[in-house]
Amino acid sequence: MDTNIRTACTRHCGDGCALIATLGADGSVSLRGDPDHPFTRGRMCAKTAAFARRLASPRRIVTPLLRVGNGFREVDWEAALDVVVREIERLRPSPERMLHLMGPASFGLLFRASRLLFGKLGASGFSGAMCLAAGAAAQRCDFGTLRQGPLTSLVQSPRIVNWGCNAGIHSVHLAHLLAQARHNGTRILSIHPGDNGYAPLSDDVLVVRPGSDRFLAAAVLQRLRQRGALDATALARCHDPQAFLAVLAGLDTAALREACGISADAVELVADWYGGEAATATLIGRGLQRYAYGGETVRFVDALAMLSGQVGRAGGGVYYRQGDPDAAVWDWTRTTPGFSRRLRIADLAREIERAAPPVEMVWIEGLNPVTQCPDSRALERTLRARFTVAVEAFMTDTARCATVILPPALMLECEDIVKSDCHPWVHYAAQVLKPRGLARSNFAIAAAVGARLQPPIVYPDPREVMDTALRTGRLRASLAELREKGWLGTPVPEVPWAHGVFDHPDGLYRLPPELHAETPAPAAFPLRLLTLARKDALHSQIPQGTQALPPVAWVSPDSPALAGLDRRRPIRLVTPLGAMPVRLALLAGLHPEAVCVARGGWLRTGGCCNSLIEAREADMGGQIAYYAQRARLENGERPSRAAP
Numbered sequence: 014m015d016t017n018i019r020t021a022c023t024r025h026c027g028d029g030c031a032l033i034a035t036l037g038a039d040g041s042v043s044l045r046g047d048p049d050h051p052f053t054r055g056r057m058c059a060k061t062a063a064f065a066r067r068l069a070s071p072r073r074i075v076t077p078l079l080r081v082g083n084g085f086r087e088v089d090w091e092a093a094l095d096v097v098v099r100e101i102e103r104l105r106p107s108p109e110r111m112l113h114l115m116g117p118a119s120f121g122l123l124f125r126a127s128r129l130l131f132g133k134l135g136a137s138g139f140s141g142a143m144c145l146a147a148g149a150a151a152q153r154c155d156f157g158t159l160r161q162g163p164l165t166s167l168v169q170s171p172r173i174v175n176w177g178c179n180a181g182i183h184s185v186h187l188a189h190l191l192a193q194a195r196h197n198g199t200r201i202l203s204i205h206p207g208d209n210g211y212a213p214l215s216d217d218v219l220v221v222r223p224g225s226d227r228f229l230a231a232a233v234l235q236r237l238r239q240r241g242a243l244d245a246t247a248l249a250r251c252h253d254p255q256a257f258l259a260v261l262a263g264l265d266t267a268a269l270r271e272a273c274g275i276s277a278d279a280v281e282l283v284a285d286w287y288g289g290e291a292a293t294a295t296l297i298g299r300g301l302q303r304y305a306y307g308g309e310t311v312r313f314v315d316a317l318a319m320l321s322g323q324v325g326r327a328g329g330g331v332y333y334r335q336g337d338p339d340a341a342v343w344d345w346t347r348t349t350p351g352f353s354r355r356l357r358i359a360d361l362a363r364e365i366e367r368a369a370p371p372v373e374m375v376w377i378e379g380l381n382p383v384t385q386c387p388d389s390r391a392l393e394r395t396l397r398a399r400f401t402v403a404v405e406a407f408m409t410d411t412a413r414c415a416t417v418i419l420p421p422a423l424m425l426e427c428e429d430i431v432k433s434d435c436h437p438w439v440h441y442a443a444q445v446l447k448p449r450g451l452a453r454s455n456f457a458i459a460a461a462v463g464a465r466l467q468p469p470i471v472y473p474d475p476r477e478v479m480d481t482a483l484r485t486g487r488l489r490a491s492l493a494e495l496r497e498k499g500w501l502g503t504p505v506p507e508v509p510w511a512h513g514v515f516d517h518p519d520g521l522y523r524l525p526p527e528l529h530a531e532t533p534a535p536a537a538f539p540l541r542l543l544t545l546a547r548k549d550a551l552h553s554q555i556p557q558g559t560q561a562l563p564p565v566a567w568v569s570p571d572s573p574a575l576a577g578l579d580r581r582r583p584i585r586l587v588t589p590l591g592a593m594p595v596r597l598a599l600l601a602g603l604h605p606e607a608v609c610v611a612r613g614g615w616l617r618t619g620g621c622c623n624s625l626i627e628a629r630e631a632d633m634g635g636q637i638a639y640y641a642q643r644a645r646l647e648n649g650e651r652p653s654r655a656a657p
Contacts (some may be wrong), residue, residue: 015037015038017229024060025118027434029435029436030186032044042425042446044065050499059564061655070556072408073420076089076403078415101134102467104331109370112365112374112459113136114376114377116381116385118380122482124455127458128457131376132351141637142358144516148308150634151308151312151315155312155319156522158516159333160509161336162506166294167191167194167294167296170292170294173191174204174287175201175203179210184435190261195214201285202282208545222533223640227310228269229275232266232273234320244322250521251521251524252517272530278544287318292323292327293329294329294332295318295332296333297332303638307632321586325510327508330508335434338505339436340486340488343482375389377475382409384411384616384624388623388638389410389616389623400416402417403417403419425446426447427448428454436502439483440499478588539643540608540627540644546612554614560620561596562620563596564596564610565598567599567600568646569603570601571604572605574646580596585648589623601628627642
């Protein structure tokens with residue numbers, strides 16, 4: 014008979030789905046959403062629905078691999094760990110020569126175990142982030158901390174302005190809430206560069222030049238001031254509001270509209286949404302902060318919500334990231350001496366190459382940096398030239414660079430507890446299956462390495478780690494309670510900042526001090542390259558053989574890039590880093606200056622768009638400025654170095 018086991022998704026996704034795994038009598042496993050969960054309510058994304066295929070994939074690595082020449086040979090754990098530990102012991106007197114790169118492939122507590130190992134060693138770590146850093150830093154600067162109301166409260170908002178959050182791609186639960194809100198009478202205005210997917214969840218749409226949202230927010234603030242519609246109470250709750258009003262007064266309105274590529278009527282439209290009597294919620298997408306001035310953009314959108322009186326108001330508020338409700342304490346890997354130095358992930362290849370003392374060993378886990386970081390080919394060369402350990406279940410572009418590959422257990426194969434970025438519940442992720450082959454949990458791998466060192470680094474019992482995290486957080490619960498109930502949650506404020514006191518020492522909101530102009534596009538590279546998320550694959554977890562090659566590049570039918578381009582001949586996407594063959598597709602409504610490619614394609618298949626993206630850091634949080642990249646389209650038979 015089939016067996017149902019309550020568990021949870023731990024993968025790199027903020028939705029935090031509660032799941033039911035069904036084990037068939039034939040050994041098969043299938044997943045469905047748990048209908049009893051108070052937030053996810055039985056829904057889950059297509060990526061997780063297909064996860065059983067990833068578990069059972071014949072291409073999965075389930076035995077440790079050791080590089081031999083240009084290939085790999087299978088070895089047992091004893092041999093693999095001997096090689097790794099020997100290198101760690103060699104470098105232990107100068108631990109900064111070891112670099113620990115760990116990404117959030119799992120949001121589980123135990124998954125983070127190797128941070129303890131390399132923190133105790135005093136190895137090098139990294140700074141910055143690929144995903145949310147600029148926006149998060151901006152909101153901490155504005156409000157003092159990250160805090161938003163429950164996403165479910167969006168359903169009660171009379172109006173929602175969606176700044177670049179493509180919910181249909183990004184979040185199955187957010188998309189459902191927006192659809193429910195519209196069904197209840199909520200009106201939604203979507204502001205975006207024209208990528209596909211907004212129309213079903215929008216009443217009004219405004220297409221803006223990519224990366225220009227901060228200029229639109231400034232123009233709307235100007236217009237609200239002219240109308241006398243800036244909220245006096247909100248201004249009084251800001252630090253030095255007159256300085257910000259002076260910044261607004263010094264901006265040329267026509268220049269702001271030109272920067273956005275919009276009309277005066279469009280400014281009036283947005284001003285009507287924010288300046289009316291109805292409460293207006295602001296939803297900020299992650300793409301908004303991937304530009305060179307991504308942090309400043311979020312700050313100006315925050316300022317528009319604040320000064321129009323929408324912050325601290327029921328039905329209003331700003332939604333970007335939940336922040337940690339501290340239901341459980343997640344810092345068990347924090348230790349001394351800690352990481353001795355941090356290399357910037359936005360320019361990782363060069364950071365490694367110029368580090369002094371040099372980086373000689375790299376441990377990579379929960380991350381596929383060759384595919385996911387800018388200037389992929391440079392990073393590939395850098396990793397191949399060093400002793401690289403990849404804790405990886407598939408032969409990714411990064412794993413191909415490794416000296417040793419250690420196979421981890423995947424979701425459903427190990428026990429953990431997990432939190433979400435969309436709701437305040439902590440989930441128990443039950444072990445449903447035994448790990449395939451010789452795969453081990455990430456915790457077990459780190460603990461095994463630590464145990465072999467002299468002197469050893471001893472790990473606590475994993476169940477003790479989970480129990481302590483739950484007991485010392487706001488939940489004050491035990492692991493046994495969480496196992497029994499499946500999830501436990503803590504309340505979050507329905508209306509953050511309702512009392513008008515913010516998390517700065519003086520309790521006042523902070524407004525942005527200036528507005529930077531956009532750097533003009535070089536004549537040779539007139540298009541803005543946007544690398545968009547996929548609906549059917551998580552980052553680079555695309556099954557081998559299913560990638561459509563060459564990758565599709567979408568442009569507007571009105572794009573100037575089409576002039577002089579022979580669509581019957583091969584076409585390539587070109588940046589100063591090189592060129593990549595693409596298949597051209599037209600997307601009505603896309604801004605004419607944008608070219609869009611789905612992210613996650615592999616370097617070795619010729620579909621990695623990050624191989625064309627130069628290493629740049631956004632203005633805040635160490636965020637990789639993926640969308641700062643300029644590009645062009647041209648006819649060409651083979652990839653080549655781009656001429657300026």
